[in-house]
Amino acid sequence: MKTIRLPEPISDSHFSLERALKQRRSVRNFSGAAITLNEIAQLLWSAQGITSPDGLRTAPSAGALYPLEITLAAGNVTGLDPGVYRYDPSGHVLTPVSEGDRRSELARAALGQLWMQTAAAVIVFGAVEERTTRKYGNRGISYIYIEVGHSAQNVCLQSQTLGLGAAAVGAFDDARIASILQMPKEERPLYLMPVGKPLPP
Template sequence: MILDDMAVTALMQPRRSSDTSLEEALMNRRSARSYVDGALTLEELSQLLWAAQGLTSPQGLRTAPSAGGLYPLEVYVVVGRVEGLSRGVYRYLPSTHSILRIQDGDRRVELARASLDQSWVKEAAVDIIIAAAYERTTVKYGERGVRYVHLEVGHAAQNLCLQATALRLGAVTVGAFDDDEVSMVVGLPQDEKPLYVIPVGRLEA
């Protein structure tokens, strides 16, 4: 575990508009499994994380709806190639729009193994993991809350993929992986379960 304050990296304030309309992003979104070696910028990573779970109001509302406003999702990023950012595993902190480094070093190869050897996981510039702490929702809604969590993670993942499209980046949602191995590679707490691994990388021009 990283204990010093230097482990926290503040992210750029997210953009509220772009040259790509929502309709264009919907039309152009594809599952991209082939990437070039280029790095993402920190601004691009900032925008992707905000799209998935960022704040949209002073009251703490987020980009994706959540049953009861309980927000069970946590977002992590395995960084391989991001300009100005060390390789490692980071946890997104929506309340401060920052990332906390929880592990040093490139973990993409290990994550790819945990993802049943899907090569695009290790070839992407970053892999974004969306995990869920189910009890935050089930404590209020019981067994039905499990369904609400699954609906919510779909909202967040689609937001992320549409944002990647608007940034001219490639992304693919991966659901085939060993839960325990992904949890170990990323360093998830025991009460969190991985639901998505989303590789993101630059596309060939």
Template sequence: MNIKRVSYLVIVLVVVSSVLLFVKPYVTWREGGERISGEVVVLPEPRLTGEMSVEEAIARRRSIRSYRNEPLTLEQLSQLLWAAHGITDPRKYRSAPSAGATYPFEVYVVVGNVEALEPGIYRYDPFNHTLTLVKRGDWRKALQKAALDQSWVGRAAVDIVLVAFYRRTTSYYGERGVRYVHMEAGHIGQNIYLQATALKLGTVAVGAFYDDQVAEIIGTEGVPLYIFPVGVPGG
């Protein structure tokens, strides 16, 4: 092999390696290093203005347990996830306050009826505003069974599941951090409520379920704290 050919191959390898450094591999990691690989769905950009004021959303907010058999749009799901846990600042601060900016939550979505989105379980990536597919299939009925057979969990178009990784916060604040994690769950939950109200959707905070069963269904090593069924209100 002559010197010119060797030099050419070296240049090609350097260029390819450089490109790969900047190409996003569609792979994420679970807490503890367990790998999740799957399709990545790029969500529509969230809107920063809407048709309903914060004051009106607060006044209209109710727990809604009855939903029509109608799909959500991908735009609606995007807006809900951004309100729950999206990035709102160049410094990577998010839509809900977090003690010491430790952000102990991961947000999963059990999708059953969303336009242009395959049913399945997805993990929300707030940094890229994308969804990573964890499991295919409609898991709403399985989640309903794990949630003491609360029918609205199975009837909702989607179920948003908040999963806590306590160590992210307790490693800074000790046992006091457990309280801060629970406070943050409330912050995120209220954001979901208000955004759903502004989108003329319905939701309800569900806290009664078997933790281990929900964790197994969505495929996480964290602790599920909340399920938020979301759908088009009915009845």
């Protein structure tokens, strides 16, 4: 399927890191409004974007082995059809996986956390553990959990700079999430992160 080239991410803004840290909160009440392809591109880049000619990324990775894979379940994104997409950091592109809005399915698979349905999209962090464990053995599993925390925090802070809300979800049925997103068998989901326009306080 044809890949979708994403808008180039920005690397500078007038929103300070300190301000983002101070204002960051988990958001579970979304307005249901659409977000833009530019905003999605910026969020995905913050999660795993490449930031140097030698392939280093926005989040540190043990041994620079990068076990994380990012999947996007888009529901209400201007300029992007509802569907499941895989993010490819090397080209900053999306590869379509399947058509259709999967937000409700993901919410039910997340032990019925139906508030997730009102987010514009859900960013899903998965990992191919063997990329790290082949070098570090079982200790590599701990490194992967550390890494997904780095990556998810990047998305939380980037969401704040864009005026968006995000929340981390760790309670879900692994097998159902993997099936809904058509993940490769060697990959397992670690984190769901709904993102969207927050309701006014």
